[in-house]
Each structure stands twice: as C-alpha cells, then as structure tokens.
Amino acid sequence: MKTKxxxxxxxxxxxxxxxxxxxxxxxxxxxxMLRLWSEPGKEDSNRCCTPDAMALxxxxxxxxxxxxxxxxxxxxxxxTVVQAFLDGYDRGLTPNPCLICNRQVRWEFLLDHALALGxxxxxxxxxxxxxxxxxxxxxxxxxxxxxxxQSYILHVLSQEKLARALFPVGEYPKTEVRAxxxxxxxxxxxxxxxxxxCFLGGEDYRAFLRRNAPGRFTRTGPxxxxxxxxxxxxxxLAFYTIGQRKGVGLASPIPxxxxxxxxxxxxxxxGDEHELGRSELVxxxxxxxxxxxxxxPFWAEVKTRYTAREAAAVVEPLDGGSVRVCFDQxxxxxxxxxxxxFYAGDRLLGGGLIT
Amino acid sequence: MRLxxxxxxxxxxxxxxxxKAMDTIYLDYAATTPLExxxxxxxxxxxxxxxxxxxxxxxxxxxxxxxxxTARETVAGVLNCRSEEIVFTSCGSESDNLAMRGVLAALxxxxxxxxxxxxxxEHHAVSKTAEQLSDQYGFQLEWxxxxxxxxxxxxxxxxxxxxQTALVSVMYANNEIGTINPIREIADVCHRAGVYLHxxxxxxxxYLPVDVAALDVDLMSIGAHKFxxxxxxxxxxxxxxxxxxxxxxxxxxxxxxxxxxxNVPYIVGLAEALRLTAQEREERxxxxxxxxxxxxxxxxxxVPESRLTGHPETRLPNHASFVFRGVDGNLLxxxxxxxxxxxxxxxxxxxxNPEPSEVMxxxxxxxxxxxxxxxxxxxxxxxxxxxxxxxxxxxxxxKKARSLRAVQA
Numbered sequence: 001m002k003t004k005x006x007x008x009x010x011x012x013x014x015x016x017x018x019x020x021x022x023x024x025x026x027x028x029x030x031x032x033m034l035r036l037w038s039e040p041g042k043e044d045s046n047r048c049c050t051p052d053a054m055a056l057x058x059x060x061x062x063x064x065x066x067x068x069x070x071x072x073x074x075x076x077x078x079x080t081v082v083q084a085f086l087d088g089y090d091r092g093l094t095p096n097p098c099l100i101c102n103r104q105v106r107w108e109f110l111l112d113h114a115l116a117l118g119x120x121x122x123x124x125x126x127x128x129x130x131x132x133x134x135x136x137x138x139x140x141x142x143x144x145x146x147x148x149x150q151s152y153i154l155h156v157l158s159q160e161k162l163a164r165a166l167f168p169v170g171e172y173p174k175t176e177v178r179a180x181x182x183x184x185x186x187x188x189x190x191x192x193x194x195x196x197x198c199f200l201g202g203e204d205y206r207a208f209l210r211r212n213a214p215g216r217f218t219r220t221g222p223x224x225x226x227x228x229x230x231x232x233x234x235x236x237l238a239f240y241t242i243g244q245r246k247g248v249g250l251a252s253p254i255p256x257x258x259x260x261x262x263x264x265x266x267x268x269x270x271g272d273e274h275e276l277g278r279s280e281l282v283x284x285x286x287x288x289x290x291x292x293x294x295x296x297p298f299w300a301e302v303k304t305r306y307t308a309r310e311a312a313a314v315v316e317p318l319d320g321g322s323v324r325v326c327f328d329q330x331x332x333x334x335x336x337x338x339x340x341x342f343y344a345g346d347r348l349l350g351g352g353l354i355t
Numbered sequence: 356m357r358l359x360x361x362x363x364x365x366x367x368x369x370x371x372x373x374x375k376a377m378d379t380i381y382l383d384y385a386a387t388t389p390l391e392x393x394x395x396x397x398x399x400x401x402x403x404x405x406x407x408x409x410x411x412x413x414x415x416x417x418x419x420x421x422x423x424x425t426a427r428e429t430v431a432g433v434l435n436c437r438s439e440e441i442v443f444t445s446c447g448s449e450s451d452n453l454a455m456r457g458v459l460a461a462l463x464x465x466x467x468x469x470x471x472x473x474x475x476x477e478h479h480a481v482s483k484t485a486e487q488l489s490d491q492y493g494f495q496l497e498w499x500x501x502x503x504x505x506x507x508x509x510x511x512x513x514x515x516x517x518x519q520t521a522l523v524s525v526m527y528a529n530n531e532i533g534t535i536n537p538i539r540e541i542a543d544v545c546h547r548a549g550v551y552l553h554x555x556x557x558x559x560x561x562y563l564p565v566d567v568a569a570l571d572v573d574l575m576s577i578g579a580h581k582f583x584x585x586x587x588x589x590x591x592x593x594x595x596x597x598x599x600x601x602x603x604x605x606x607x608x609x610x611x612x613x614x615x616x617x618n619v620p621y622i623v624g625l626a627e628a629l630r631l632t633a634q635e636r637e638e639r640x641x642x643x644x645x646x647x648x649x650x651x652x653x654x655x656x657x658v659p660e661s662r663l664t665g666h667p668e669t670r671l672p673n674h675a676s677f678v679f680r681g682v683d684g685n686l687l688x689x690x691x692x693x694x695x696x697x698x699x700x701x702x703x704x705x706x707x708n709p710e711p712s713e714v715m716x717x718x719x720x721x722x723x724x725x726x727x728x729x730x731x732x733x734x735x736x737x738x739x740x741x742x743x744x745x746x747x748x749x750x751x752x753x754k755k756a757r758s759l760r761a762v763q764a
Contacts (some may be wrong), residue, residue, distance in 0.1 A: 030693070035708055069689040111684070116755050117693040122366055 002028040005121045005166060006114035009033045009060065009068070011053030013188045014125030014169050016222055017177050018058040021168040022123055023064050031061040031068040032118065037077040039212070042201055052312060059187045071113050073105055080104045082199060089238035092263035093337025095308070097197055099353075103156040111164060123166035126150045126172075130167055135183050137290055138162040140348040145173040150305045155351035159164045159291050216245075221266035223250065224331040226259070226275060230308050234268040237261045242335040243276060261336075277330035283340040284322045286352030300342040300349060302327070304334050306355040313343050323352060372391040379692065380741045383699045384673060384734035385530055387557060393582035394628040398585065401620035403535050409617050412610065419619045425638075433633040434575070434592055435566040442591045442609045443448040443622050447557035447578025448480035450591035451524075453554040453602045453613065454574040458522045459494055461598035462551075469519035469717045474499040475717035479575075481524050481555055499525070501717050504666035505532045509677060516548045525573075527733065528559035531714045531730060532665030533674030534681050535563065542571040550598060557581055557589075561632060562640055562671050577629070579621070583735075584628030588621035643673040643733040646742050650731060651675050653746035658753050664718060664728065673733040682727030682756045685709045687742035690752045696745055700701050728755075 005027045007019040030107045033054055043050070054070060059067050061068035081097045081104070088095030106124070114122045128151045137159055143149040157165065181189035200208055209217050215240035223231045232250050234240060235279035240248070248270060256278045259273040260269040281304070286293070294317060299309035302325055313327040325340055334354060341351030389590070401422060407415030409423050424438070430436040444450045455471070462468045473485045475498045489496035499511050507525045516523075523545050528535045538554050545552040553574035556565055561582040567575055574597060578589040593599055593612070605614025632639070655661055660680040684700035691698050711725030718725075731745070 068683070068693065070691070070708075071689070072683060072685060073707070112759055115691060116759055176506075 002026065003121065003166075004028045004030070004119045005123050006030045006032050006117060007056040007066075007111055008114075008117040008122060008124045008264075010261055011055075011057040011188065011191070012125065012194060013186070013191050014127070014177060016057070016125070016186045016188040017172075017180050017184065018123050018125045018166075018168040019060065019066065019090055020064055020180065020186060022166065023066060025168075027121075029064065029066045030114075030132055031057060031064075031066055032110065032114060032121065033057050033070050034073040034077070034105065034116075035070050036105075036176050037074045037082060038199060038201070039208075051331060053267055055175065056188055056191070063184075063186060069117075071110060076109050076236075077101070077105055082212075086209070086216075088337050089209060089217060090213075091337075092237055092261045094335045095242050095337045096339060097194060097199075098153050098306075099156055099339060107161045107165075111161065115164070116340070121164055121166045123168055125169055126154060126167050127170050128154055128167050128171040129346075130165060133290070137288075138165075140289055141346045142343070142348065143170045148174045151286075151343075151348045151352070152303055152339065152341050155289070155339065155348055156287055157286065157289075159289075162289075168330060172244065204236070209238055219266060221268065223268045226269065226271050228323045229255075231270065237263065238265060243333045247291075277332045278334045279327050280323050281334050281340060282318070282322055282330075282355050283325060283352035283354050286317075286321050286322075286350055287321050288350040289348055293321075293323075297339055300344060303341045303343070304331055304354065305338050308333055322355075323354070359695075368444060371673055373427055379695045380695050380744065381697050382731045382733065382737070382741070382745060383697050384561075384728060385581070385671075385732035385735075387580045387586065387663040388583045388698055389736075390624070390733055391579075391584055391628050391631055393631060394584055394624045397627040398620040398624040401623055401630075403552055405619075407619075408621060410606065419617075422619055422623050424618050426622045429626040429630050430590055433565065433629050436567045437595065439610060440567075440586040440593055440595055442593060442612050443589055443625070444589045444591055444613055445618070446589045447555070447576050447581070448589075449602075450557075450576030450578070450589045451478075451480040451553075451555050452484050452593050453524065453599070454576060454593075455481065455488065455524060457553055457573065457593075457599035457604045458553070458597065458610070459488060459492075460600040461496075464523040464600070465598055466521075468519050469493070470497065470517060470520040471522050471524070472493045472497050472499055472512065472515050472520060474501055474526070474536075476501045476507075476529055476534075476714045477524065477526055478530055478555055478557065480557075481526065483741060485524070487647045492519075495519070500689065503718060504669070505529050505534040505664075505714060505718055506666060506669070507536050509537060509544045511540050513544045513548075516545070516550055518548075520548065520550045522628070523550055524690070525552070525554060526558070527554045527556040527565075527570075528671050528674075529665065529714065531712060531728075532676045532718070533670035533732075535664040535669045536655055538570045538572060546571065558671065560629070561651035562636065562643075562673060564636070565633075567592050567594070574599075581629055582632040585621050585624040588625045590625060596754060640672045640734050642735060643737060646733055646737055647675050649739075650733075650742045650746060653742075657746070658748045660723070661753075662721055663716070664720075671732075673737075675727045675731045675733075677731075678715070678724045679727040679729065679753050680724050683724055683760055684707055684728045685725065686760060687729060687756045688754060690756055691749075694747065694748050694752060698734070700728045713739065719722060 005022050009015045010033045028234050081101045084100045085095050085097045094272050111122050120121045126149040133139045141177045142151050195291050217236040220233050223234050240258045256270040260272045297314050297316040302313045311327050313325045316324045316351040336354050339351045342349040405418050406579050407419035409420035427438040427441045430441050451644035488494040499507050526644050551573040554572045554644045555576045557578045573594045575592040580586040601612045603614050662677045662678050
C-alpha cells in the first residue's frame with residue numbers, strides 16, 4: 001500500500017508544486033481545497049478560494065491525475081477566524097487571522113477531513129522544513145529560502161499535528177518552485193503570490209471592520225502624547241496600528257507615530273520616532289514546538305511580526321503558559337495581537353501572542 | 356439477439372466497454388451511462404468512410420442522409436410516432452429549450468397566449484429556461500407545487516390552467532428523487548383545456564416506456580447518454596400540428612426546426628441505443644429493481660436518521676435517493692469516493708458550497724435534512740456484490756461525516 005497524502009491546495013503555485021513533488025516521490029496523492037468564508041456578495045474576491053482559484057486547483061489535480069475535493073469550511077472559518085479578527089480589534093489588538101486559520105481550520109478541521117479520507121499525512125505549500133530530532137520528535141526549520149520562510153505562522157502546531165505534516169517545497173527557493181511548476185507543466189506556474197488576508201479580497205481591513213461590525217469600532221476618543229497632552233481625536237482605536245505614521249490625522253511639524261492603544265480609556269497614544277519601540281514584551285498562550293517549556297531563560301532570535309526581522313532577546317518562561325521577552329535593542333513594531341516567535345538558528349522553538 | 360441479464364450472468368457487463376480502470380464502483384447511472392458497445396459499433400463508420408453531409412446531393416450525402424432517416428425511423432418506432440415528428444438535437448437540455456421556447460414563441464405570435472406552467476421539481480434545463488422566458492422574454496410563469504413525493508398532481512395542473520396558458524411542462528421521471536409523474540392524467544387535463552404538454556423524459560427513457568401515443572404528450576425530450584448512448588445528442592418529439600418556432604435558425608435541417616449539419620454518427624448511436632433499450636427494457640428493469648430494493652432496505656435499516664426521498668413505489672426501478680439528517684452531502688460524496696463508490700447528491704457542488712437543491716426544497720424538507728442528500732442509481736452492470744459492498748460501507752461513512760461536522764438548520 002502506498003502512503004496516502006492529502007495536499008491542501010489553494011490554486012497557487014506552491015501547493016500545486018507540493019502536490020506534484022509528492023506524486024513524483026511515489027505517494028498516493030489527493031487534493032483538497034477549503035471553501036472559505038467570504039462576505040456575502042463578495043464571494044468572487046476572496047483571494048484563496050474564488051471560483052477561479054478552485055478551477056485552477058482542479059486543473060492542477062487533473063494534470064497530476066489525482067482526485068480533488070472541495071471541503072466546505074465557511075461556517076468554521078467565519079466562527080473562528082473572522083470572529084477572532086473582529087474580537088481582537090475590539091480588544092485593541094492587531095490580530096493575525098492566519099495563525100488561527102492554521103491552528104483551527106487548516107491543521108484541525110481540514111486535517112480531520114484528510115484523516116477521515118484515510119490519509120497518513122497532510123501536506124501544504126508552506127515554506128518550512130521538517131526534520132526528525134534526536135528524540136524522535138519533529139523539528140521545524142526555517143525554509144532554505146529565508147525570504148519566503150513561513151515558519152512564523154506554523155509555530156502554532158503541536159507535535160501531534162507535525163507528525164502528520166509534510167512540507168515538500170520548504171527545501172526549494174521560490175524561483176526553483178516556479179521552475180518546477182513549469183517543468184511539471186502546471187497551469188499555476190505564473191500565478192502571482194497572494195499577499196493580503198484572503199477574506200479581505202485585497203481591500204483595506206478598515207472598510208471590512210466598518211461593514212461587518214458597524215458601530216463597534218467607531219467610538220472616537222482622544223489622541224494624546226506621552227505627556228498626556230490632548231492633540232486631537234481618533235476615529236476608533238481599531239483603525240490604527242502600532243508604529244503607524246500615515247493617516248493619524250494630526251498636523252505636526254515632526255512625524256508622529258502610534259505608540260499605544262489604551263482600550264480602557266479609549267485613548268490613542270502617539271509620539272515621535274524616538275519614543276517608538278519597546279525592549280520588552282509578554283507573550284501568552286505560548287506553544288513550544290517540543291511540547292514543553294524550557295527550564296529557564298534562554299537566548300533566542302525573536303520575530304514579532306511575519307515580516308519583521310528577528311532580533312536577539314532573552315526569553316524567560318513564566319507561569320501559566322506565558323513568556324517575557326527582553327530584547328538587546330528596542331523594537332519598533334511590537335504589536336499586541338501579533339505573535340512573538342522564537343528561533344535557535346534555523347530551528348523554530350515556539351511562539352505566543354503578544355499581550 | 357437477446358442478452359441474458361441475470362445478476363450472475365456477466366455477459367451484459369462484458370458487453371460494455373467501460374473499462375474498470377478505476378477501482379471505484381460506479382453507482383451514478385442517472386448522471387450518465389457508459390456507451391453501449393453495439394451503439395458504438397453502429398456509429399464508427401460515420402466517423403470515417405461514411406462521412407458525408409446529409410444535405411449534400413451526391414452519394415456521400417445520400418448515404419449520410421439515409422443513416423439519419425433510418426435513425427429517425429428507429430426512434431419513431433420506439434416512441435410510437437411518425438418519423439417526421441422526431442427532431443434531433445445536441446442533448447436533452449437543447450430538446451427542452453426547443454420545446455419551451457419554440458411553443459411559447461409560436462403561440463404568442465399566433466394567439467397571444469403567454470402563460471407557462473411548470474413544476475418546482477423540474478431539471479434545470481426546464482426550470483432555468485422557464486425563469487429566463489419569464490424574466491427576459493415577457494412570458495408569465497407559474498410554478499406548480501409538488502406533493503411530498505415530488506409528484507405533480509393532475510388537480511394541481513387543472514387548477515392552474517387558464518385560457519391564457521400556452522404550455523405546461525412536467526417531467527416524466529425526476530432525476531434527483533426518481534419519482535414518476537402521472538403524465539397521461541396530466542395530458543388529459545391539459546388537452547381538455549386545449550393546452551399543449553411537454554415532458555422532459557430524459558431521466559425516464561432508460562427504464563420507462565416512452566410511447567408518446569400512450570402518454571398523449573405533445574412534446575417529449577430525450578438525451579442519449581442516459582440510456583447507454585453517446586453524450587452530445589438528443590431528440591425532441593413534436594406532435595404533428597404543434598406550433599413550434601425554431602430555436603436555432605439557419606439551414607433547413609430537421610424540418611426547419613433545428614438548423615445545423617446533423618451529427619450523423621451520434622444520431623446513429625442514439626437510435627441504436629434507444630432501440631436496444633426498448634428491446635431490453637423488461638430485462639434491465641428486472642435486473643436493477645431487486646438490487647435497488649435491497650439497497651434501499653439496507654440503508655434505511657442501518658443508517659440512523661435516514662429517509663427515502665421521492666415516491667417509495669412510483670419511481671424509476673434503478674433509482675434510490677435518501678436524505679440523512681445533519682450530514683453535509685458534499686462531504687459524504689467525498690468520503691464515498693475515497694472509499695471507492697461514485698454516487699451523487701441533490702446538493703452536490705464541486706466548489707464545496709452546498710445548498711439544498713430546488714427539488715429538496717420543493718419536497719418541504721428542513722435544511723438539516725435537505726443538505727444531506729444522496730442519490731444512488733444502478734445500471735445494467737451493477738451487481739449484488741456492489742450493492743452489498745456499498746451497504747456495508749455507507750453507515751460508517753455517514754457516521755464519520757456527522758462526526759466531522761455538525762450541520763445545523
């Protein structure tokens with residue numbers, strides 16, 4: 001019996017090549033694609049699962065002669081990912097929906113479907129590498145192509161999930177993945193990479209918030225500086241992000257940046273560039289890739305956003321699944337709701353949500 | 356030559372070319388059927404040496420024309436009508452379109468009648484056409500309600516008829532739930548009011564007699580691939596004297612009702628497949644009916660919260676259809692395919708966006724039932740072993756589908 005793999009396909013080049021590589025390696029491959037949620041009336045603009053993307057994934061499956069199935073995930077996507085997105089903004093956070101999607105939709109809901117279909121593994125087109133550690137556990141390594149590395153998002157996976165995971169494109173640079181797509185003659189070879197959140201359909205998140213939770217985020221309040229001086233009024237805290245400069249709407253001789261959002265007093269705190277940045281953060285709900293927190297503080301490279309550069313820091317495990325992270329240098333973009341993710345060299349150690 | 360069609364006999368199976376290349380058991384004969392090898396054989400010369408255009412004067416043309424005329428006579432023989440009452444089309448849907456658009460356009464021209472009556476359980480070929488005729492062409496549309504079995508009652512038709520009614524269209528047998536409509540009774544009601552009746556017999560033709568004189572219909576659609584003929588060819592019976600405007604204009608082919616060079620090999624294939632279907636109708640029915648009955652019994656017995664949809668008796672003999680409460684029909688089909696069984700559903704959507712079909716809704720089923728529909732349709736190649744294997748696997752898969760996802764109302 002061949003080993004069975006379900007490939008989570010998106011109609012993009014990476015998951016297509018993942019499927020092609022696995023097929024070439026002799027696995028029995030099945031394609032599955034999630035039908036995600038889109039705003040009513042905007043079903044054609046969801047970036048990952050528009051009818052076009054699905055038609056493309058179907059063509060890839062036909063090209064590879066593998067079965068392909070669509071799985072309806074609208075309800076779970078809406079009730080977990082979209083809901084957490086809205087709730088996060090409500091609490092003054094800048095949530096990262098991809099983390100929730102990977103934890104609850106892709107690596108739980110879809111994985112369950114794959115296993116129900118008899119799969120031994122589920123594969124995705126993520127750029128990460130997976131190796132067996134000395135203790136038999138699975139270790140996640142950053143992708144060979146650092147510029148495409150997606151380990152930040154996958155810090156949410158447990159050993160149990162990793163034991164079922166395959167990431168075939170993590171060994172390749174993106175350019176080579178495209179070349180492979182051409183070699184395999186896949187119709188997705190020239191498809192542009194997706195960037196934004198799938199359910200925003202390329203639109204600014206602020207318009208989405210206004211439409212989907214009218215009234216909830218539009219409570220105006222004061223804009224103050226660190227000295228407590230009132231400089232103006234904001235349009236609702238959800239519409240600002242830490243580090244944001246443009247669009248704050250203040251006339252000032254020096255550029256002002258969003259420093260902090262105080263939900264309790266509905267206050268937006270701004271300041272100049274020198275005031276930006278923190279040396280410390282606390283992250284909660286930390287997932288440790290090897291399943292348990294280390295005994296004490298340790299040095300690590302820490303990423304505070306998907307696109308941020310890693311910075312040296314001491315990570316100190318606290319009680320209740322949290323950590324304190326102290327950076328060598330102040331970091332500009334520490335944003336509550338995003339994840340702080342820890343590495344030792346290429347190896348992913350874990351991560352949690354910045355409070 | 357008659358073929359043995361006993362469940363044990365393997366000759367009808369051997370007679371089909373469908374290669375069992377996939378290890379999936381095919382239980383979706385209402386979607387389409389494999390091509391009857393004897394029909395294929397009849398078709399082959401018309402792809403090569405007998406390639407002529409039936410409209411041509413020369414002998415090539417005459418040869419092709421003769422093939423089309425012979426096919427027309429064969430079809431007319433099965434339908435018990437005159438050969439000039441048969442129009443060849445490209446499929447069942449085109450036949451439906453020609454019937455509806457053709458009669459309505461002609462009658463509006465002639466008498467000004469604008470009303471069209473059709474049932475809520477029709478195939479999209481009829482219902483979408485009816486909607487467009489109403490939305491864009493100024494015709495008036497009234498939907499006929501169906502009973503809990505999806506049947507159109509003659510009284511319902513009688514109540515809806517008026518002197519403005521141009522056409523009634525009611526399907527002979529339902530594709531999703533297998534229910535057979537009382538076409539003859541509906542025809543009587545229509546004709547008493549001087550109204551024309553069209554029936555979509557696409558799903559029915561594989562198993563039910565398609566004698567237009569006995570049914571007393573004015574127009575009847577069939578499509579070849581449902582009765583072991585090729586895809587891409589259909590026919591419409593048009594009773595002589597029925598006003599009909601062509602839906603496809605151009606050359607004078609098909610009595611000026613359907614322009615375009617005839618698809619000679621496919622027309623030959625349709626006729627041969629239909630001839631064999633008529634000849635073997637009893638045997639085929641006797642082959643599938645007990646298998647179907649066994650399947651229905653097993654499923655209803657062994658799957659909790661399951662129901663048969665459609666009429667328990669007045670239904671196509673190869674047709675079983677169910678709803679399971681709290682199941683995503685799409686997911687069930689995926690699991691079934693994964694387990695090696697090809698079936699279908701009334702809510703199937705290849706893009707994973709399940710919605711209950713109009714037919715399920717017309718039956719009055721609640722959403723949590725209607726989303727969990729399953730259609731299992733047998734054919735001459737089906738065997739007791741296949742039914743047994745399916746019956747064994749289904750309860751576990753329904754359970755799995757339920758545990759993966761709770762479908763709510």
